[in-house]
Amino acid sequence: MILNETYELNNGVKIPKVGLGTWFIKDKDASEAVRNAVKTGYRLIDTAEAYANEKGIGEGIRTCGIPRAELFVTTKILAEAKTYGEAKQCIEGSLHDLNLDYIDLMIIHAPQPWKQWRDKKERYFAENLQVWKALEDAYEAGKLKAIGVSNFLIDDLQNILDHCRVKPAVNQVLNHVGNVPKELIEFCQKKDVLVESYAPLGHGKLMKNEEIEAIAAQHHVTVAQVCMRFDVQMGTVAIPKAGSVDHMKENAAIDFELSADEMERLANVRFKGYGMMKVMPVFSGRE
Numbered sequence: 001m002i003l004n005e006t007y008e009l010n011n012g013v014k015i016p017k018v019g020l021g022t023w024f025i026k027d028k029d030a031s032e033a034v035r036n037a038v039k040t041g042y043r044l045i046d047t048a049e050a051y052a053n054e055k056g057i058g059e060g061i062r063t064c065g066i067p068r069a070e071l072f073v074t075t076k077i078l079a080e081a082k083t084y085g086e087a088k089q090c091i092e093g094s095l096h097d098l099n100l101d102y103i104d105l106m107i108i109h110a111p112q113p114w115k116q117w118r119d120k121k122e123r124y125f126a127e128n129l130q131v132w133k134a135l136e137d138a139y140e141a142g143k144l145k146a147i148g149v150s151n152f153l154i155d156d157l158q159n160i161l162d163h164c165r166v167k168p169a170v171n172q173v174l175n176h177v178g179n180v181p182k183e184l185i186e187f188c189q190k191k192d193v194l195v196e197s198y199a200p201l202g203h204g205k206l207m208k209n210e211e212i213e214a215i216a217a218q219h220h221v222t223v224a225q226v227c228m229r230f231d232v233q234m235g236t237v238a239i240p241k242a243g244s245v246d247h248m249k250e251n252a253a254i255d256f257e258l259s260a261d262e263m264e265r266l267a268n269v270r271f272k273g274y275g276m277m278k279v280m281p282v283f284s285g286r287e
């Protein structure tokens, strides 16, 4: 079962291949969502300070009945925190709100503050090195088991690689059927930085797609399962958000194999866009 499978990060820490995304899960619902996910077999939970649900997520982790050491919690430093002091505050704040002794993986949410998403001039290279230093210090103090980045482009990541004491373990990026940042993924894989795919279901906008439906029918699985399998078969972690236990179960039942030809067809699926969600920087299409 895929939920029992792991990758090894570049520091030797193991990370599950599939986890639960929690963006848009309200704090009051988060502990139950975690308990449901854990009961279903999930061991990786992905949250962020920006999701405003860390308290509920932490409560779910503490009350799910599974030893803490068997669970993997990821959270993120605010995209707007771009000094050493602000980053340190985010790390301490997440540890406090999650109410956990350590965090398995903490990543920089984005290379630029959201309002400047993909601004070509203000790249925050120097600032991200300060944020990275705060992550390195917390990692060396044992508060974080692994550290990484999210939404970093090749030059954002190269900047960290050129100056770091501790290499980034992951880059969490938008990657799903019909929208594959091939060059970035190849760069990360060459540098031994594991790619985590967020929005593996295209934020739910891939469900009615004839090309994916045809492949799903061949394998007697659902469109969501094809999308999940696609990301995992690329060697990336997939973190779908699911509000119901049925969706959680469905997204993890992906023990089938896509052929090389199907993988190619899926990478080139015509994706019709995120609809109203394109107001969010990560879904804006700005590169």
Ligand SMILES: NC(=O)c1ccc[n+]([C@@H]2O[C@H](COP(=O)([O-])OP(=O)(O)OC[C@H]3O[C@@H](n4cnc5c(N)ncnc54)[C@H](OP(=O)(O)O)[C@@H]3O)[C@@H](O)[C@H]2O)c1
Pocket: 020, 021, 022, 023, 024, 046, 047, 109, 150, 151, 172, 173, 197, 198, 199, 200, 201, 202, 203, 204, 205, 207, 224, 225, 239, 240, 241, 242, 243, 244, 246, 247, 248, 250, 251, 282
């Ligand atoms: N680092 C970043 O900047 C960043 C950005 C975006 C997302 N993320 C992370 O990645 C996670 C996943 O991304 P996402 O939430 O944007 O999108 P997603 O996981 O691609 O899609 C979630 C949507 O798909 C629906 N869904 C789930 N399973 C389904 C199934 N089996 N059949 C039909 N519909 C299904 C969900 O509905 P229900 O809720 O009704 O199940 C929800 O509406 C986030 O929650 C977050 O943890 C990170």
